[in-house]
Amino acid sequence: MSLAEQVLEGNIRAAARLMRDIDDGRPQAIEELKQLYPRTGKAYIIGITGPPGAGKSTLVDQLTASFRKQEKKVGVVAIDPTSPFTGGAILGDRIRMNRHSCDEGVFIRSLATRGSLGGLSRSTSDVALVMDALGMDIIIIETVGVGQDEVDIVKEAHTTCVVMVPGLGDDIQAIKAGILEIGDIFVVNKADREGADRTARELSTMLDMRHPAEDRWNPKVMKTEAQRGTGIDELTSEILAHRDFFLSSGTIHDFMRQRKQRHFLSILRDTMLEKAMQYMAKSNYLEGIVTGMSAHEIDPYSAVEEIVATMMPGCID
Amino acid sequence: MSLAEQVLEGNIRAAARLMRDIDDGRPQAIEELKQLYPRTGKAYIIGITGPPGAGKSTLVDQLTASFRKQEKKVGVVAIDPTSPFTGGAILGDRIRMNRHSCDEGVFIRSLATRGSLGGLSRSTSDVALVMDALGMDIIIIETVGVGQDEVDIVKEAHTTCVVMVPGLGDDIQAIKAGILEIGDIFVVNKADREGADRTARELSTMLDMRHPAEDRWNPKVMKTEAQRGTGIDELTSEILAHRDFFLSSGTIHDFMRQRKQRHFLSILRDTMLEKAMQYMAKSNYLEGIVTGMSAHEIDPYSAVEEIVATMMPGCID
Numbered sequence: 001m002s003l004a005e006q007v008l009e010g011n012i013r014a015a016a017r018l019m020r021d022i023d024d025g026r027p028q029a030i031e032e033l034k035q036l037y038p039r040t041g042k043a044y045i046i047g048i049t050g051p052p053g054a055g056k057s058t059l060v061d062q063l064t065a066s067f068r069k070q071e072k073k074v075g076v077v078a079i080d081p082t083s084p085f086t087g088g089a090i091l092g093d094r095i096r097m098n099r100h101s102c103d104e105g106v107f108i109r110s111l112a113t114r115g116s117l118g119g120l121s122r123s124t125s126d127v128a129l130v131m132d133a134l135g136m137d138i139i140i141i142e143t144v145g146v147g148q149d150e151v152d153i154v155k156e157a158h159t160t161c162v163v164m165v166p167g168l169g170d171d172i173q174a175i176k177a178g179i180l181e182i183g184d185i186f187v188v189n190k191a192d193r194e195g196a197d198r199t200a201r202e203l204s205t206m207l208d209m210r211h212p213a214e215d216r217w218n219p220k221v222m223k224t225e226a227q228r229g230t231g232i233d234e235l236t237s238e239i240l241a242h243r244d245f246f247l248s249s250g251t252i253h254d255f256m257r258q259r260k261q262r263h264f265l266s267i268l269r270d271t272m273l274e275k276a277m278q279y280m281a282k283s284n285y286l287e288g289i290v291t292g293m294s295a296h297e298i299d300p301y302s303a304v305e306e307i308v309a310t311m312m313p314g315c316i317d
Numbered sequence: 318m319s320l321a322e323q324v325l326e327g328n329i330r331a332a333a334r335l336m337r338d339i340d341d342g343r344p345q346a347i348e349e350l351k352q353l354y355p356r357t358g359k360a361y362i363i364g365i366t367g368p369p370g371a372g373k374s375t376l377v378d379q380l381t382a383s384f385r386k387q388e389k390k391v392g393v394v395a396i397d398p399t400s401p402f403t404g405g406a407i408l409g410d411r412i413r414m415n416r417h418s419c420d421e422g423v424f425i426r427s428l429a430t431r432g433s434l435g436g437l438s439r440s441t442s443d444v445a446l447v448m449d450a451l452g453m454d455i456i457i458i459e460t461v462g463v464g465q466d467e468v469d470i471v472k473e474a475h476t477t478c479v480v481m482v483p484g485l486g487d488d489i490q491a492i493k494a495g496i497l498e499i500g501d502i503f504v505v506n507k508a509d510r511e512g513a514d515r516t517a518r519e520l521s522t523m524l525d526m527r528h529p530a531e532d533r534w535n536p537k538v539m540k541t542e543a544q545r546g547t548g549i550d551e552l553t554s555e556i557l558a559h560r561d562f563f564l565s566s567g568t569i570h571d572f573m574r575q576r577k578q579r580h581f582l583s584i585l586r587d588t589m590l591e592k593a594m595q596y597m598a599k600s601n602y603l604e605g606i607v608t609g610m611s612a613h614e615i616d617p618y619s620a621v622e623e624i625v626a627t628m629m630p631g632c633i634d
Contacts, residue, residue: 030618037616051368260610261603264617265590271621272589273582275632286578293577299354300581301347304588311629315592 004035007133012107015134019109022126033126036133043075043132044243047157048142049182054165055189058226060142064100066236067138075131075139076108077124079153107131121152122266128156154182156259159242161185161235164203166195180206184219184242187235191223217245279311321352324450329424332451336426339443350443353450360392360449361560364474365459366499371482372506375543377459381417383553384455392448392456393425394441396470424448438469439583445473471499473576476559478502478552481520483512497523500536501559504552508540534562596628 003021006014021029046063048056057078064074100106109131111123124141131139143153154160162183186207188200203221212218222238224231246252280286285307292298309316320338323331338346363380365373374395381391417423426448428440441458448456460470471477479500503524505517520538529535539555541548563569597603602624609615626633 034616034618037618038613041613051370053368257607257611260617261607264603264606264610264620267617267621268593268624269586269590271625272593272629273586275625275629276585276589279629279632286581289581290574290578293581294574296355296358299351300577300584301351301354303581304584307585308588308592311632312589312592312596313630315596315628 002032002035004032004133007032007036007130008039010135012104012134015107015130018130019127022123022130033129036129040129040132043128043136043139044159045128045139045141045157046239047154047160048140048163049154049160050163050187051165054163055226056142056163059163059187059189059224059232060140061099062224062226062229062232063140063236063239064106066232068100068103068105070236072137073105073135074107075128075134075136076106077127077131077139077141078108078110079124079141079143107134107136121156122263122270124153125156125263125266152262155262158246158255159184159239161187161239163187163189164199165190166193166199180210184217184246185235185238186219186221188221188223189226191225191231196223217242217249276307276311280307319349319352321349321450324349324353324447325356327452329421329451332424332447335447336444339440339447350446353446357446357449360445360453360456361476362445362456362458362474363556364471364477365457365480366471366477367480367504368482371480372543373459373480376480376504376506376541376549377457378417379541379543379546379549380457380553380556381423383549385417385420385422387553389454390422390452391424392445392451392453393423394444394448394456394458395425395427396441396458396460424451424453438473438579439587441470442473442580442583469579472579475563475572476501476556478504478556480504480506481516482507483510483516497527501534501563502536502552502555503538505538505540506543508542508548513540534559534566593624593628597624 003014003018007018018029018032021032048060048063050056060076060078064076067074100108109127111127128139128141141153141157160182162185164186166188186203188196188203190196191200200221200223207219207221220238222231222235224235226232246255277286289298289300289303292303293300320331320335324335335346335349338349365377365380367373377393377395381393384391417425426444428444445456445458458470458474477499479502481503483505503520505513505520507513508517517538517540524536524538537555539548539552541552543549563572594603606615606617606620609620610617
């Protein structure tokens with residue numbers, strides 16, 4: 001039986017093996033993903049994002065417990081900041097969410113951020129696909145940070161919760177403005193801290209300026225203390241309310257098409273670069289370019305035009 | 318006279334125009350960059366990175382003033398988190414560093430983070446190239462966040478300062494571990510806050526575990542209060558000390574080659590995707606793929622293999 005077939009039967013160890021194969025870039029993993037693809041699309045994806053120190057991991061842990069109480073199977077994809085040199089995840093799967101480690105209805109996977117040319121959002125899509133095929137009802141994607149890739153990853157989610165925390169500095173104001181557009185629900189975590197009410201009020205004011213309307217979703221600001229479990233049930237209900245709105249609204253169709261297009265394009269981009277690297281390796285082309293650039297005899301813009309014309313002959317006007 | 322020639326003569330307005338053309342993706346901008354390329358490589362690049370709320374902007378402002386006292390021309394590239402929808406920079410150039418706005422020796426440029434398929438690190442390289450050609454002695458690249466792109470951007474810098482701040486949460490511990498490898502200098506800013514000494518001590522301990530050696534650079538932990546200007550001169554001296562070490566060490570050669578290779582590959586990746594988009598647009602190929610994926614009749618992995626085989630016929634085994 002293929003790995004894909006085992007995953008579709010709910011075999012957790014097969015899913016873990018397949019994810020490892022995807023990480024290692026084994027060609028066979030692509031064949032398995034091809035088999036899985038037609039059988040996916042059932043899981044509901046929740047994105048949890050916000051600045052470092054906001055307590056996102058604890059919140060994800062509590063949300064997982066809350067969905068488990070409702071008999072939902074929960075997959076968690078945690079994107080960790082990592083050493084650009086070792087490439088290893090800092091917060092390993094083992095030390096995360098210990099209390100769910102014996103629960104077969106919870107599947108946790110940490111993804112390391114990669115070097116320049118590996119697509120993090122693509123890895124996330126692939127891992128979510130495997131969890132979906134495995135039968136997870138809910139997939140929670142947690143990203144630390146506010147960078148470009150993190151925003152891209154959040155676009156994969158049906159419902160995005162932006163987690164803020166009272167008392168961070170000025171940059172947060174800027175992030176708030178940037179993050180207003182991507183949040184379906186705003187969470188002020190560590191709500192027992194000084195300034196929590198003010199942070200919640202500021203967020204509400206900024207959201208109000210966007211002119212709430214009846215025919216679209218109007219995000220709420222919720223307060224939680226994830227550490228103590230306060231406000232989690234309310235947050236879970238609000239997530240489900242957003243899901244109901246989303247599934248019944250006309251936007252789901254466009255959302256799904258855009259998501260599929262991004263997935264296709266990210267695989268396309270990775271694959272083209274991979275093929276180009278193989279092609280250039282044959283003739284030590286890349287070495288020569290870099291040497292020429294170092295001597296200021298070659299500029300990279302002209303070099304790219306030349307090699308692209310050679311590799312993609314049918315695509316040049 | 319071409320824009321490139323005007324930039325090389327130090328024309329600030331021409332540089333601003335060229336950067337706008339780069340942003341807008343005008344083909345002519347590439348021709349100008351080709352002309353500039355051979356005349357660059359003189360600027361020294363300093364990266365300033367760290368979590369939101371660490372006071373990086375204020376620190377950059379102070380460093381700029383400090384280098385100006387030494388008669389150095391300073392370019393600043395600030396990467397702002399932005400709305401994924403509007404694409405506009407939140408902290409505009411205008412509201413940043415007002416006190417330098419009349420100084421011809423300072424050139425400030427905010428870069429917006431872009432959507433999924435625009436390369437932020439490539440834009441940064443291109444903008445830094447223009448500043449270099451314009452005659453800036455020092456280029457400071459400031460990134461908010463700790464994401465993957467931010468790490469990539471930091472790799473462009475000769476000297477990287479990682480800015481921490483006392484009293485952020487648990488996630489910071491993880492980020493610290495990940496960020497240890499990329500910092501040449503560590504700065505505990507807001508050093509008047511409670512916990513500053515402890516944060517500095519923790520960082521020093523983690524750095525000590527890496528076994529300092531005489532033949533390589535051993536990062537120090539500095540304390541600053543950027544708001545009041547405390548510790549800035551010391552930081553500037555330490556940056557220059559790292560520069561002297563770096564330029565005289567054997568690693569500069571490899572560093573420059575790697576940087577050039579990344580620059581070439583990021584242009585290559587963007588260009589290939591652009592050509593592929595144009596190619597697919599002719600036949601509404603992308604639309605068809607997305608429709609097929611939505612109907613679960615096509616998987617994206619097979620679709621990519623097929624289109625890549627068509628577009629890059631010489632690169633397939």
